[in-house]
Ligand SMILES: Nc1nc2c(c(=O)[nH]1)N[C@H]1C(S)=C(S)[C@@H](COP(=O)(O)O)O[C@H]1N2
C-alpha cells in the first residue's frame with residue numbers, strides 16, 4: 001500500500017488485510033451471483049437490494065486531505081497535463097446531478113444528489129491523445145481502479161464534492177471522489193489524487209483480486 005505522498009495528508013486507520021482476503025475469497029467462489037441479468041430500464045440491477053443509509057466501504061484507511069493541500073493531477077498520454085488546487089478545481093464549471101449507486105456487496109441507493117465537475121470537462125481540459133483508451137484512478141489510500149475512457153467520458157460521470165447539499169464526508173471519500181453511477185461502486189474511487197489517461201489498461205486494486213474488469217451491474221459483472 002502506498003504512503004500518502006503529501007506529508008500534510010494523514011492516513012487514519014489500518015489496512016484490514018482479513019477483510020480484503022475474505023472479499024477475494026468471495027470473488028473466487030462467485031458468491032452473491034444470482035446468474036441473471038437485466039436491461040438498464042429495470043432500475044434495480046439483479047441481485048441488489050435497496051438501502052436507505054449509505055454504507056462505508058474501504059480498505060480500512062481513511063485519508064484526511066486538508067483543502068489547503070488538495071492536489072488533483074491529470075496526466076498520462078494527454079496534450080495538457082494539469083495539477084489542480086482546490087480553488088482551481090472549484091473554478092471549473094460546477095453541475096448538480098441525481099443518480100443511483102450500486103455496490104457489489106448487493107446494496108443500492110437511489111436518488112443521490114451530487115455536485116461536482118463533469119468528466120467531460122476534465123477530458124476536454126487535458127485533451128487525451130488519440131491512442132488513449134483507459135483511465136486509471138489513483139487515490140490517497142493507495143487504492144487504484146480502472147475504467148475505459150468511453151465509460152468515464154459519459155454525461156452522468158462526475159468528480160463530486162457535495163452530497164445532499166453538504167461536503168462529502170471523509171469516510172465517503174471527501175473532499176473529492178469519482179462517481180460512475182452505471183458501474184459497480186468500486187470503480188468510483190474515493191479520495192482521488194490522480195487521474196491517469198492511459199493507452200494500455202491496468203487493472204486496479206480489486207480487479208487484480210478477482211473483481212470484474214468491466215463492472216456492469218445489469219450484467220452482474222461482479223467477478224471476472
Ligand atoms: N480510495 C478508495 N476508493 C474506494 C474504495 C477504497 O477502499 N479506497 N473502495 C471502493 C469500494 S469497494 C466501494 S463499494 C465504494 C464505497 O463507497 P462508500 O464508502 O462511499 O459507500 O468505494 C470504492 N472506492
Ligand SMILES: [Mo]
Pocket residue numbers: 057103104105185186
Ligand atoms: Mo465494494
